[in-house]
Amino acid sequence: MEIDEKDERIDKIDQILNDEIDIDVNQEGEEAEFSSLQDKYQINSGEALNSSDIYRIAAKESTRMIVLVGPVASGKTTMETSLYQLFQNSPVNDFCFAGSYSLQGFEQRAFYTRIKSKGNEPTTQRTSLEDNQAFLHIRLWNRNNNVISNLILADISGEAFTNHIGQVDEAKISFPFIERADYVVGIIDGEKLCNKKTRNSIVSEMIEMIRTFWDAELITDGCVLQIVFSKFDLFSKVENHNLILEKIKQQIVARLSELFMDIEYYNVAAMPSTIDEFSVGYGLEDLLQGWVRKHVRKSSRKMEEPFDELTEYDRLYYKFLGELNE
Structure with missing residues (x-):
């Protein structure tokens, strides 16, 4: 009797492997166990990730x-691919490359920066507006303290962002993942900053993008705003560029400081036109340090309740945020 049951099980497994019968994923027993093994050993394609993929990563490790x-x-994409390529040469500060679920996605985006692309100058392929796989993943190991960190980089079409400026309801539908963001990085094109005619408009455009996401309640308390002046190798040649940057920062603070407790600024030349003054990936190491360092999430909301009326839990919460002085 036992031999017959064993033969029956072997025969059923052969049928499953040959796609002759379907597996009921809700069925208990050997078929369900076989199905779970299939899921367990599923191999990632290496393409850019979608929303469900990133939640699986975040559930396992610090992300x-x-x-x-x-x-x-x-x-945007040039910065992401340049950071990836820096790790192919050596560790970046104390961080070593420890893997990625989107290697193929990085390679596809980095192809046009390489000699074998036979391009006249390094560039990156523009992100498709219809591409649902819009997230890139890097896993890092800090050799100094043996800590693993995961970075998820949202690689979204610039056209998608500009089309949603002022469209609060549409932004809620199109960009729900922003609620998960630890850092929102506003990219201001340094090449366009060189032109007086486009300088003010691109800064205003960036501010309006950020405010749209805030009004859509997609930016949570504690999210850090980072402003990156990209293509800094070009903008640095402009006379009095440091003075221009200070005025831009003042404009950003005047419009956004009420929304964010933290606003950081970085100068980046991810893929400079020449390497005489700026190395490849200039500024990315500082930006990476900003992403992986431990920081206390602060709230932009001020305490409105009287201290005497707060519960013990609320009092502890406000003390943690540094908004309560006894």
Whole structure:
């Protein structure tokens, strides 16, 4: 009797392997166990990830979500691929490359920066507006303290961002993942900053993008706003560029400081036109340090309740945020 049951099980497994019968995933027993083994050993394709993929990563290890926001050709994808390529040469500061679920996605985007692409100058392929697989993953190992960190980089079309400026309801539908962001990185195109005619408009455009996401309640308390001046190798040649940057920062603070407790600024030349003054990946190491460092999430909301009326839990919460002085 036992031999017959064993033969029956072997025969059923052969049928499953040959696609002669379907597996009921809700069925208990050997078939369900076989199905779970299939899921367990599923191999990742290496393409860019979708929303469900990133949640599986975040459930296993410490993960930071970084959303790069900027118009078309502002340098978002170039920054992401350049960071990936820095790790192919050596560790970046104390961080070593420890894997990626989107290697193929990085390679596809980095192809046009390489000699074998036979391009006249390094560039990156523009992100498709219809591409649902819009997230890139890097896993890092800190050799100094043996800590593993995961970075999820949202690689969204610049056209998608500009089309949603002022469209609060549409932004809620199109960009729900921004609620998960630890860092929102606003990219201001340094090449366009060189032109007086486009300088003010691109800064205003960036501010309006950020405010749209805030009004859509997609930016949570504690999210850090980072402003990156991309293609800094070009903008640095402009006379009095440091003075221009200070005025831009003042403009950003005047419009956004009420929304964010933290606003950080970075100068980046991810793929400079020449390497005489700026090396490849200039500024990316500082940006990476900003993403992986431990920081206390602060709230932009001020305490409105009287202290005497707060519960013990609320009092502890406000003390943690540094908004309560006893």
